[in-house]
Amino acid sequence: MSRSDGEAGAVGGEAEGAVPPVAGEDRPAAAPADDRQTALLVRNIADGDVEAVVDLWERAGLTRPWNDPRRDIAFARRDDHATVLVAAVGTAIVATAMVGEDGHRGWVYYVTSDPARRGEGLGRRIMAAAEEWLLARGVWKMHLLVRAENTAAVSFYEHLGFSDGRVSCLQKVIRPDLVPARPEAG
Ligand SMILES: CC(C)(COP(=O)(O)OP(=O)(O)OC[C@H]1O[C@@H](n2cnc3c(N)ncnc32)[C@H](O)[C@@H]1OP(=O)(O)O)[C@@H](O)C(=O)NCCC(=O)NCCS
Numbered sequence: 001m002s003r004s005d006g007e008a009g010a011v012g013g014e015a016e017g018a019v020p021p022v023a024g025e026d027r028p029a030a031a032p033a034d035d036r037q038t039a040l041l042v043r044n045i046a047d048g049d050v051e052a053v054v055d056l057w058e059r060a061g062l063t064r065p066w067n068d069p070r071r072d073i074a075f076a077r078r079d080d081h082a083t084v085l086v087a088a089v090g091t092a093i094v095a096t097a098m099v100g101e102d103g104h105r106g107w108v109y110y111v112t113s114d115p116a117r118r119g120e121g122l123g124r125r126i127m128a129a130a131e132e133w134l135l136a137r138g139v140w141k142m143h144l145l146v147r148a149e150n151t152a153a154v155s156f157y158e159h160l161g162f163s164d165g166r167v168s169c170l171q172k173v174i175r176p177d178l179v180p181a182r183p184e185a186g
């Protein structure tokens with residue numbers, strides 16, 4: 001799926017609303033603990049979300065100078081093997097996960113929640129939606145790449161049931177001319 005190098009992130013292009021809503025996410029909970037949660041909707045990214053998603057990724061530190069996030073989003077959306085799921089409160093995007101399947105396994109990238117709303121369950125919610133997206137396609141196993149130094153993210157994923165697969169991630173650029181140019185150092 002994602003053909004970028006974005007360990008933190010991934011790809012998507014389906015019509016808004018194509019993801020079956022998680023039970024209860026499109027209607028108020030019976031006894032909401034937080035009014036902001038009642039308006040939360042997890043759905044596929046729409047054209048009008050792109051700038052808000054890029055803004056969130058920049059604030060969350062997920063972007064890299066050599067990776068164009070808009071290109072990554074467009075690439076993810078080019079067919080139905082991947083998408084970017086967003087958790088939205090009105091027009092505000094408060095969490096994302098790029099999810100896709102490669103014909104064998106599921107992958108997730110660009111997982112984040114709004115830095116101002118950490119610890120509210122948004123990360124768990126968007127990961128659950130990514131799992132549902134994969135299960136709806138018959139994909140029963142989910143993989144992700146995370147930089148080893150991102151210990152907080154590793155702990156988060158372990159808390160959600162992920163474990164280190166003890167595999168090496170080997171990479172090869174098969175078309176160097178297609179690699180986005182990296183900015184000069186210094
Ligand atoms: C990692 C991240 C997505 C977590 O989002 P969040 O919205 O704060 O997470 P939630 O509030 O949904 O937490 C879900 C659960 O994980 C736990 N959790 C959250 N962060 C954790 C951490 N660093 N270590 C261990 N557990 C953690 C919570 O306690 C909660 O537990 P519970 O549901 O059993 O009570 C968020 O911190 C983030 O966006 N980080 C920066 C971007 C990033 O590094 N993304 C990963 C790229 S690979």
